[in-house]
Structure formats: C-alpha cells, structure tokens
Amino acid sequence: MEWEDDAYVLSARAHGDSGAIVELLTSEHGRWAAHIAGGASRKMKPFLQAGARVVAQYRSRVSEQLGSAVLEPVGEGPSSLFDDPDALAGLSAAATVAGAALPEREAHPGAFYGLEALILALAHPDIWPAVYVRFEAGLLQELGFGLDLSKCAATGSTDDLIYVSPRTGRAVSAGAGEPYKDKLLRLPPFLLGAQAGLRDGDVDSGLILTGHFLEQFVFGPLNRPLPPARVWLVDRLREKNRL
Numbered sequence: 001m002e003w004e005d006d007a008y009v010l011s012a013r014a015h016g017d018s019g020a021i022v023e024l025l026t027s028e029h030g031r032w033a034a035h036i037a038g039g040a041s042r043k044m045k046p047f048l049q050a051g052a053r054v055v056a057q058y059r060s061r062v063s064e065q066l067g068s069a070v071l072e073p074v075g076e077g078p079s080s081l082f083d084d085p086d087a088l089a090g091l092s093a094a095a096t097v098a099g100a101a102l103p104e105r106e107a108h109p110g111a112f113y114g115l116e117a118l119i120l121a122l123a124h125p126d127i128w129p130a131v132y133v134r135f136e137a138g139l140l141q142e143l144g145f146g147l148d149l150s151k152c153a154a155t156g157s158t159d160d161l162i163y164v165s166p167r168t169g170r171a172v173s174a175g176a177g178e179p180y181k182d183k184l185l186r187l188p189p190f191l192l193g194a195q196a197g198l199r200d201g202d203v204d205s206g207l208i209l210t211g212h213f214l215e216q217f218v219f220g221p222l223n224r225p226l227p228p229a230r231v232w233l234v235d236r237l238r239e240k241n242r243l
Contacts, residue, residue, distance in 0.1 A: 010099040012048035034069035050095035052077035093233040114138040133206030145217040204243035
C-alpha cells in the first residue's frame, strides 16, 4: 500500500532507539499513524511538532499493519509561534482533540482544512480563539454531529437565535427559549455569521457549547473525558481574560 498526501503532524512519540511513531492528519486519507525512521534525531524533531505541515509518502506491505513514511517539511511550522505560549496552547489543544476524536484511516478533508484555517489564524491573537471554536464546531460537523443553527427548533424562526438545546444541538430563539433559558446553552453570534463580530464572553460561550457536544457525542461514548490539553487551554484563556 502506497500513497502521498499533504498532512499536519498531530503528535509524535519515540519508538526504538532512533525512530518515532507519528500521527498525521492528511487531506485525503484522514488520521494516519506511521513509523518515521530517524524520527528521534535532532534534525527531524523540529518537523515532528504538533501543527507542522509536511508532505507524507507512506508505504506498508500489508494495509492493516503500521507502515512507514518519509516526511518532507513545508514552511517553518509551529516554530513561528514559540514566542506566543497562548497560540501554542491552542495548537496543542486542536491537534490533541483532532487526534482523539477522528477515527483512524477515514477521510475527513473538512477536519484537515479546518485545522489549516486555525493554524493560519494563530498569528492573529485577537481572532484565533474564535477560530478555534469554529474548528471544534467543524469537527463535530465532520463527525456527523453538526449543530443546526439555521432556525429555531421550536418555532422555525430565523430571528433572535441566542440559545442552543443541549440535547439536540439545535438553535432556539429568544422568545421560545425564555422559559427554559437556565437549561439552554448560549449561542454566540459569531457562530451564525462572520459579520456578527465578537463581544466579551462570546468565545467562552462558544467553548462551553462545543465542549458540551464533544463530551456528549464524541468522547462520552468512548468513555473518555475531554483531552487535558483542551481543558488547559480553556483555563489558560479564562485566567488571561481572553474569552
């Protein structure tokens, strides 16, 4: 089995004396693990950081078994973020969530391009936390658990959508949701359209929203909690009042 594909590194761990097992998110083949010869070397380590962009050439004798890959780095990768710990935390959380949520060897191009959009946004401190929320919402969509924010679940109205049902993931209007507002999740306007802008608390509401459905539909059925890197990111942003 052989293929070549654009990919982002999600994680890497040492394997043997000099190799590494690297998990990749590819554009056409989905999440894929491969052995990288020499992956533990100083020369290779900078290109095996989470978020590094590579071209992967994969080969295995038997399709069901772990194969090997040769990686060609593209661009400078996450090293450009080393002076921004918050952005690095966002990148780590995104890579960890994608690696834990996506099934292996199943194509999810939307997840690849969502991660790409987030990585490009990380250079812009004012907007990337909101783009991170959009990344998680897109990941839910890719996995078949997308939020339905097109109209009110109760009335069918497209106006004043400010809540989301925690059970169904469908939007609820202000009027229909008023009697149940303490039980509903807040819908930040920026998830309805890019022109809505950002207000204080919107990113926090977005992270609560996507976190709830990641727990309910993705990690809960696997008997797993939200990845620690994701929890740490939210705590970090809250401490710095960046939400």
